[in-house]
Amino acid sequence: MKTTQTGWLGRFPWHIAVFLAPAVLIYTLFMIYPLLDSIRLSFFTADDSGAISYAGFANYVTILGDPEWRASFLNALYNNLVFFLVHMLVQNPVGLLLAALLSLPRLRLRSTYRTLIFMPTMLSVVIIGFVWQLILSPLWGISETLLYYVGLVDWFEPWLGQENTALVTLSLISVWQFVGIPMILIYAALLLIPEDLTEAAEIDGANHWHIFWHIKLPLILPTIAMVSILTFIANFNAFDLIYAVKGALAGPNFSTDIMGTLFYRTFFGFQLQLGSPTMGATVATLMFLVILVGVLFYLFGVQRRLRRYAM
Amino acid sequence: MMKKLISTTALTGVVVGLGMSAAVADASLTIESWRNDDADIWNEKIIPAFNKVHPDIKVTFAPTPPADYNAGLNAKLAGGTAGDLITCRPFDASLDLYNKGHLTDLGSLDGMDNFSDVAKSAWQTDDGKATFCLPMASVIHGFIYNKEIFEEVGIDVPKTIPEFMDAVKKIKDETRYVPIAMGTADQWEAATMGYQNVGPNFWKGEEGRKAVIDGKEKLSDDAYVKTFEHLAQWKDYMGNGYKAQKYPDTQNLFTLGRAAIYPAGSWDITTFNSQADFKFGAFPPPVPANGDECYISDHTDIALGINAASPNKEAAEKFLSWMATSEFAEIYSNSLPGFFSLSNHKVEVQDPVAQEFVSWRDSCKSTIRNSYQILSRGTPNLENELWNVSAQVLNGTMSPEDAAAKTQDGLAKWYKPQM
Numbered sequence: 252m253k254t255t256q257t258g259w260l261g262r263f264p265w266h267i268a269v270f271l272a273p274a275v276l277i278y279t280l281f282m283i284y285p286l287l288d289s290i291r292l293s294f295f296t297a298d299d300s301g302a303i304s305y306a307g308f309a310n311y312v313t314i315l316g317d318p319e320w321r322a323s324f325l326n327a328l329y330n331n332l333v334f335f336l337v338h339m340l341v342q343n344p345v346g347l348l349l350a351a352l353l354s355l356p357r358l359r360l361r362s363t364y365r366t367l368i369f370m371p372t373m374l375s376v377v378i379i380g381f382v383w384q385l386i387l388s389p390l391w392g393i394s395e396t397l398l399y400y401v402g403l404v405d406w407f408e409p410w411l412g413q414e415n416t417a418l419v420t421l422s423l424i425s426v427w428q429f430v431g432i433p434m435i436l437i438y439a440a441l442l443l444i445p446e447d448l449t450e451a452a453e454i455d456g457a458n459h460w461h462i463f464w465h466i467k468l469p470l471i472l473p474t475i476a477m478v479s480i481l482t483f484i485a486n487f488n489a490f491d492l493i494y495a496v497k498g499a500l501a502g503p504n505f506s507t508d509i510m511g512t513l514f515y516r517t518f519f520g521f522q523l524q525l526g527s528p529t530m531g532a533t534v535a536t537l538m539f540l541v542i543l544v545g546v547l548f549y550l551f552g553v554q555r556r557l558r559r560y561a562m
Numbered sequence: 563m564m565k566k567l568i569s570t571t572a573l574t575g576v577v578v579g580l581g582m583s584a585a586v587a588d589a590s591l592t593i594e595s596w597r598n599d600d601a602d603i604w605n606e607k608i609i610p611a612f613n614k615v616h617p618d619i620k621v622t623f624a625p626t627p628p629a630d631y632n633a634g635l636n637a638k639l640a641g642g643t644a645g646d647l648i649t650c651r652p653f654d655a656s657l658d659l660y661n662k663g664h665l666t667d668l669g670s671l672d673g674m675d676n677f678s679d680v681a682k683s684a685w686q687t688d689d690g691k692a693t694f695c696l697p698m699a700s701v702i703h704g705f706i707y708n709k710e711i712f713e714e715v716g717i718d719v720p721k722t723i724p725e726f727m728d729a730v731k732k733i734k735d736e737t738r739y740v741p742i743a744m745g746t747a748d749q750w751e752a753a754t755m756g757y758q759n760v761g762p763n764f765w766k767g768e769e770g771r772k773a774v775i776d777g778k779e780k781l782s783d784d785a786y787v788k789t790f791e792h793l794a795q796w797k798d799y800m801g802n803g804y805k806a807q808k809y810p811d812t813q814n815l816f817t818l819g820r821a822a823i824y825p826a827g828s829w830d831i832t833t834f835n836s837q838a839d840f841k842f843g844a845f846p847p848p849v850p851a852n853g854d855e856c857y858i859s860d861h862t863d864i865a866l867g868i869n870a871a872s873p874n875k876e877a878a879e880k881f882l883s884w885m886a887t888s889e890f891a892e893i894y895s896n897s898l899p900g901f902f903s904l905s906n907h908k909v910e911v912q913d914p915v916a917q918e919f920v921s922w923r924d925s926c927k928s929t930i931r932n933s934y935q936i937l938s939r940g941t942p943n944l945e946n947e948l949w950n951v952s953a954q955v956l957n958g959t960m961s962p963e964d965a966a967a968k969t970q971d972g973l974a975k976w977y978k979p980q981m
Contacts (some may be wrong), residue, residue: 301662319942320977389803390811412747412805414959500631500946502749503805504954519633523938523945525658526636532977 257548286539303529310533324534326505327513328541330418334509335486337422338429343394343478345426346433353434354441365438369431376428377477383424387411393516396536411496414506421507425492429485433478440474441467480549487542490515589877590620594638594646596631597864603897611893613885619877621662640870641665646872647881650695650865652684653934660687660694663865667692671879673886681904684862684930691751695865696882699894699901702919703759703859706826706834708819709841711739715822719845723792726848728798733822741799742954743821751950753945755825757794758859758931760847761789767857767929775936777979782963782970789849790955790962797956801919805957813837828900835899835913844918846926860928862904940976945973 296306314320349368353361371379389409398404410420415472444467452462490511493501499521501508516524518531567629578951581927593604604623610674612621624645626634632655637642639659648665650656659665669692674682679699685695693921707719715733720726730741746752765771765785780786801807801815817822817837824830826844834842866885868878886891888907895903899913902920938945947969954960960968 286766299658299661318971321590339963384806384808387806388811389806390801397800409803409806412745412803412807412957498748500749500949502950502953503746503957504950504959515633519636519945520655521943522630522949523934524943525654526633559908 253304256344257426262393279516284426290536291540292488293536295529297527300520306529310530313373313530314403314522314533314537321532323338323505323508323513324537327508330505330507331487331489331509333418334422334489335483336449337419338426339479341423342426342430343433343475343482346430347437349430349434350437350441351467352452353438365393365435366387367434369430379424379428379562380492381552383427384496391426414503415505417497418507424496425489427491433482435475436478437471440457440471444470469558473559476553476557477548480546483545483549484542485543487538510534510541514538568735588638589618589648589874590622591864591874591881592624593647593726593878594631594635594645594776594869595623595625595649595651596628596651597649597842598625598627599768600626600898602845607897608890608895611889613882615884616877616880619880619952621790639871641841642871644869644871646869646874646878647697648867648869649760650685650867651860652865652930654894654936654939656685656695656865656867657687659867660692666870666875667694668696668867669693671886672883676886676905677905678906681862684934685865685867688936695867696885697862697904698864699864699898700860700904701830701863701901702922703755703861704826704828704844704919704922705759706818706824706830706844706847706915707815708739708822709843710819711737711822719843720848721845721849722854723850724851727795730796730823734799734803740801740815741823742801742820743794743805743812743816743824744796744800745809745812746953746956747808749953751809751812751825752793752956753932753948755827755953756793757789757823757948758861758933760792761786761932762857762859763847763849763854764789764927765932766793766855767927771932771935773927773930774973775979777977780970781973782966786966786969787962790952790965793952793955794958796964797958800956821912828916829898831900831913831915831919832898834915834943840863842915844915846922855907855927856922856926858922858926860902860923861930864901937973937977940973941970942975944969944973 291312291479292303294305294307295303296309297303314324352358353365358364387394387410389395389407393408395404396405408416410416448466449462450465457465487510489509492514493507493509493512497507497512499515499519501512514531514534515521517534518526518528520526589938595604600650601623609621609623613619622645631649632651635648639662640647644664649661650659650665654903656665660667674693674696679690681697681700682693683690686693686699711733712719716730717729718725719880720729733739733741736955744751744755762770765774765779769945770779770785774781796916797804801821807815812824813833814822815821817834819838819840846856848859866882868875868882872878886905891903891905891907891909893976894901895909895916896912898915899911900919902911902916911920933945933948951960951965951968955965970980
């Protein structure tokens with residue numbers, strides 16, 4: 252028999268709340284609350300005994316106003332931007348290219364390639380850092396020998412140790428590790444394109460090149476945009492590879508210092524530099540703001556203009 | 563990062579909180595340390611020796627990798643999950659822990675009078691009123707060299723800097739060995755085994771170090787420029803691709819017999835004893851000219867304190883008092899050649915290379931690293947700056963004058979006596 256309840260309680264869609272609850276609770280407890288709490292902490296300052304007191308925007312004024320702090324903050328921001336641009340210009344185009352190659356109709360060993368290219372993504376960053384340091388090592392590495400075989404040994408340099416090459420080298424190592432992610436996402440999007448569309452184009456006389464540029468690419472643009480914003484977020488949160496390879500002082504001369512390593516040094520301290528949780532929280536909040544601005548730009552500037560097609 | 567950090571500390575807090583209430587019953591001690599290399603020696607020699615005297619106290623040695631130690635320890639102390647005994651870094655890192663109430667005052671501890679004031683100075687408040695860690699050991703800087711290569715090339719141990727430069731030139735010209743094994747990728751070797759190793763001969767050890775603290779001398783003075791100039795001379799004699807060479811690479815380069823001279827900390831002796839199958843010796847940093855007085859960096863490096871929140875303080879004090887005895891000094895100095903006990907007990911060091919290192923205490927004047935006391939309290943951090951500029955001088959991307967000027971400018975930004 253159907254029970255009839257009246258009033259607000261009866262009309263409230265309880266099932267929605269129940270289904271949302273697990274995600275909302277876990278997300279609030281482990282993401283939203285810590286985030287808000289670290290923003291709160293950034294408005295405090297600690298004295299010698301560790302007691303904290305409210306300081307308003309003093310920490311932000313220090314980081315953005317004090318010449319020392321501003322120089323290291325801007326340096327980290329700039330390096331992070333370079334890190335991101337290398338990913339955008341290398342990782343995502345290469346990922347797209349690999350996905351396009353994988354979706355060629357008459358490709359053999361498709362799943363083998365797919366697995367091999369995706370594999371580094373699943374390895375620990377520490378292993379990636381260690382392996383690449385060995386490969387590139389001027390003492391024991393094989394890269395010098397390999398260059399010797401192709402007659403380019405004069406091009407060999409200790410790339411990881413030079414100010415002008417270390418950051419790009421590390422970025423490329425990270426690209427090598429993560430190129431599988433754009434590849435797999437774009438590949439999945441390409442698979443979703445119905446064959447009638449490409450067949451119809453073929454009948455109309457289009458070649459592979461035309462089909463890719465005029466049919467497939469517009470259809471996967473939303474995926475490419477999503478990959479870009481994921482790359483942005485991941486890059487501005489990056490820390491582990493730099494820390495594993497160059498340590499928290501991100502040398503030489505801070506040329507590989509990114510927001511994550513700057514945060515680490517500030518929050519935890521380093522060697523004789525004492526850690527400051529409040530200053531660290533300020534750096535973390537600034538990182539959050541940089542990412543927030545990027546994501547908002549994407550949401551309002553890019554995503555709304557993307558045209559989606561029903562397939 | 564932030565998000566993860568906070569949630570994990572909260573979680574470990576809960577877990578360890580449960581564990582602590584269960585462990586209170588019997589006296590057990592946990593030692594926090596960054597010396598993960600020494601775990602075997604603690605477990606097989608030191609702790610069993612202690613248990614012969616105090617069988618009722620169970621001691622666990624729980625090390626963290628050196629690079630993570632300070633960060634990890636601070637998080638554990640803040641979360642109330644740190645061990646009962648805390649291995650102390652010298653000077654400000656530990657002073658900060660004491661000021662925050664994480665370490666107890668050990669002034670009245672039995673056995674504290676076995677240590678000299680110099681030994682204790684690294685773990686005291688600025689006014690010297692409270693001592694919060696029991697000094698364990700110091701490390702000495704110098705150069706370790708491959709005796710077989712020296713014989714093969716026919717060179718003697720260099721006593722002065724010109725002799726040193728002649729020796730490395732000869733090795734470079736006549737053999738394929740790497741004259742100086744050092745890399746700049748990790749940066750700290752450049753500052754610690756470079757600048758702090760050879761520098762005291764230029765700035766006259768304690769005299770120069772104290773003069774900078776008092777504001778009477780500047781880090782841009784002649785002595786410091788000369789230190790960097792000497793370092794800059796090394797770069798032609800370091801291995802191929804030294805800019806990407808890390809500390810373990812350097813150690814391997816030397817222990818494989820491919821390098822002649824290794825700018826060293828005495829702690830390297832243990833590693834080399836187990837890995838090098840050739841004879842090696844040591845010499846102190848060469849003096850600028852014949853007849854100059856020699857100075858060595860004899861750095862108070864490691865001590866042990868009691869966690870103020872420890873529920874087993876009595877047992878912890880018993881352990882520290884035992885560490886002040888000659889028995890501990892004997893075991894420690896001989897199982898870890900290269901870590902020299904700071905106590906006043908007369909200890910016979912067995913290892914020949916370690917003996918060589920410690921003998922310089924009689925012939926040269928001892929000092930500590932000049933960036934450690936007081937001078938690394940501000941922003942920019944002097945120690946970080948020294949790593950950075952020393953590595954740059956060795957890389958050839960910064961001139962000795964600029965390097966000295968940069969450290970002085972950084973110090974003058976916040977340190978009143980230097981303003």
